[in-house]
Amino acid sequence: MEENIAIKQKTYIILGSFLVAAFIIGIAGALQAPTLSRYLAEDVKVNPYQVGLFYSINAIAGIVVSFLLAQYSDNKGIRRNIILFCCLMGIGNCITFALSRQYLILVTVGIFFSALTSAAMPQIFASAREYTDQTGRNVVVFNGILRAQLSLAWVIGPPLSFALAVNYGFTVMYLSAAAMFFVALLIVFLFFPAIRRPATVKKQHEQKEKIFSNRNVLLLFIASISMGTANMMYLIDMPLYINSILPGSPSLPGHLMGIAAAIEIPAMLIASMLVPRFGNKNLICFAVICGIIFYIGIIYTQNERMLIALQLFNGLFIGIVASIGLIYFQDLLPGRPGVASTLFNNCMSCSVILAGMLQGAITANFDHHVIYEIALAMISVSFVFCLLIGKSPRIKVRS
Structure with a gap:
């Protein structure tokens, strides 16, 4: 009986850690995204074309890197370790933006860190799905609660982002986001399960339908x-x-x-x-x-x-x-x-x-x-x- 209670408590702690980590990483993203265009225009002093170019390059890099990390994680990677790596990259990204005002550095080093960071949230969703499947939890309900954390983060994040940027400057705002990633990293390290999976087996009979x-x-x-x-x-x-x-x-x-x-x-x-x-x-x-x-x-x-x-x-x-x-x-x-x-x-x-x-x-x-x-x-x-x-x-x- 005591063993069952301990297992249930551990399960609730892990499920709670998924929710908290998703919320905190969501806050970190919601601190950065709303003020990015103003940061580039006012602090980096680039023209509107360069602002738009930055967003496009950032999106393309995020698509490519997230896909590669997803392939790796589905085949042999332990998602917990990948999420830890992404949080570290998030800290590096925030520090880069906090300390540099050189467009060339931001559009190369900054975007490199940002692209690696962007895989964190999909990996959290994938890890949560694996864990809820293993523990017999309601996947649909928990996935909905997990997604709600992102919306909640965007209720709090943007006003906080502008308050920090306006009153204390972009350096403080980005360092605050870095602190969020560090807290998320600790939560992932302490509570996330390290789920090992066998390599993905491709189904030979799967038909390739033209979507x-x-x-x-x-x-x-x-x-x-x-x-x-x-x-x-x-x-x-x-x-x-x-x-x-x-x-x-x-x-x-x-x-x-x-x-x-x-x-x-x-x-x-x-x-x-x-x-x-x-x-x-x-x-x-x-x-x-x-x-x-x-x-x-x-x-x-x-x-x-x-x-x-x-x-x-x-x-x-x-x-x-x-x-x-x-x-x-x-x-x-x-x-x-x-x-x-x-x-x-x-x-x-x-x-x-x-x-x-x-x-x-x-x-x-x-x-x-x-x-x-x-x-x-x-x-x-x-x-x-x-x-x-x-x-x-x-x-x-x-x-």
Whole structure:
């Protein structure tokens, strides 16, 4: 009996460590991302084109390195050790940005560290999945709770990021992020299980289906990239735009991101519960309509209260798309959840690359309003593509 109690306590501690580590690493990321464009523009003093180029190179490097580390971890790597390595790289990344203001160093050494750091969160999700499978826990429920930690981190992180950057400077802000990675490293080292797995065996009979021969998948893929690109253009440009129209509110961008993230959490949970009643397509279309309203509002208002109020539509847009987008891909590719998940993640990565290139080129030649006009056009195009998606094949609801 005592042995069983001890095992249960150990299990709860490990599961709790997954949640805490995900939250802290999420905070570290949410400290850095919101102020990056302002940091590059104000402290590094680069032009808008270089800001966009930095985001694109960073995204490409992250895709390549995360894929390579994922391949290694699936074959023979112990995920706990990989996560520890990623946390160390996160500390190196933050220190580089805290101490250097040379664009060439940041776009090489900084991005190298950043790319290696980016694999931390996927590896935490994979490790948590392995552990919950081994211990017989409800994988779906725990995965949902784990994902909620990231949204919660983005409620707290952006306002804290701007508060630190505005009041104490970017050096203190990046050193604070480094401290977060160090705390996460300790949690992983002390509590994460070292799960050894046999090398992945490839299934010889697995058929290589051409994904994009599925018309619905292709439509959703294009729509997702269009929505993601619009959102990333907003995230990259918004701190600079707010600084130009409301220079007396330096912390406002962080508050806007935090409010949107706070709305996203209930939006995700409620949207997931409404799928059986309204269907993926209707919910996605509703989300896109919210996105259209949001970008129209951004174009035509420069009032602080209105910008805050518009975050309701932004939060609904992002929350529903983030929650339902992956489910929608999985429904359109029944029996291939791994391929569907990868496809959804690739949409987001492609969006970052496109947004970085577009934002830099547009801002260098036009004013900020053009960014949001193009984003509105992209959201409108995605709405048309979503309407063209046919019915999903019927699948059994998984418990």
